[in-house]
Amino acid sequence: MRNRTLEKVDLYYVLFYVLAPAALAIVVTFLIHLLPIRNLWILVGIGLFILCLVFWSLASSRIFELQLHKFEQQLDRQGFRRNYTFKSEAAALIIDINTGKVALMFLWSPFHPIVINASRIDKIWVDDGKFGLGPFATSKRVRFNFQIGKRKIRINTFSSNRPWRMDTDYILTGISKADMMAELLDRAARRNTK
């Protein structure tokens, strides 16, 4: 666990995640091609390509879940009291209000989680994604944001590929979650500055 820089995307991890299965598939297909069985390599190549697609679409969230579980155990051993854990599709945020610490892990950097003092957070705000006026106002996503130095962290509490009216249950739940997380972060930040 690093307590240095905030790394939302680990470039080496992303490259490995994309290239490693592709390279493995190419090598295996090539080796099959050397065998004296006609056209077997085409079948194997197609099969491995499908496996690669499955891996790319499913493995990142599974790796994230496993790493998060390990990270939580590590935090427990260090006496970090997990008052609240929020998991979105792209990040997880764990707050210890008593000590004013915040633990963060990102989907594309699951091997480099960080723990920061909440007092380092400069600004916390909620973005309800509102678009339009009055009863026609809609939103496709709701998120809470915070800024540490020049880095902005945005964590979605609701996202959709279609717009929803602002008074729908989805949007209200998303706003409520975002408001709650912003309030908890603020409490942790104030606790840490005392």
Add this chain to the structure above:
Amino acid sequence: MNIIKAIRAPFQDSWCKKCFKTMDETHNQLFAMAGVTVAHFRPHADPEYFLRTLKPIPSLSSIPAGLYACRGVRYHCPKCGRTLVRLSIFLPVRGKEKEEEDVYFDRGQVDRLFEYH
């Protein structure tokens, strides 16, 4: 007259289901649902759960964001003496209310909630 009232009574919270008379609202109190935060609400019908969870609050502004609230109304029938408690559970979000469910108790199971109000 009574037939029409009998048909309408199930849809009127404040009507007595026995004598179809309009009941008096004796208590109206807001509660916070301790420990029940957004996305963690589960329906309950056990009165003990509500006695344990509901904490009276003066207004919705006194509870933190993301915490569920409940509006408890107690009715009393002046004719037959029957009482009814309606607990309306909702999530307050910036002045709006995301309604979850209404739970009714007509045997005084949760009357203790209103004892000091």
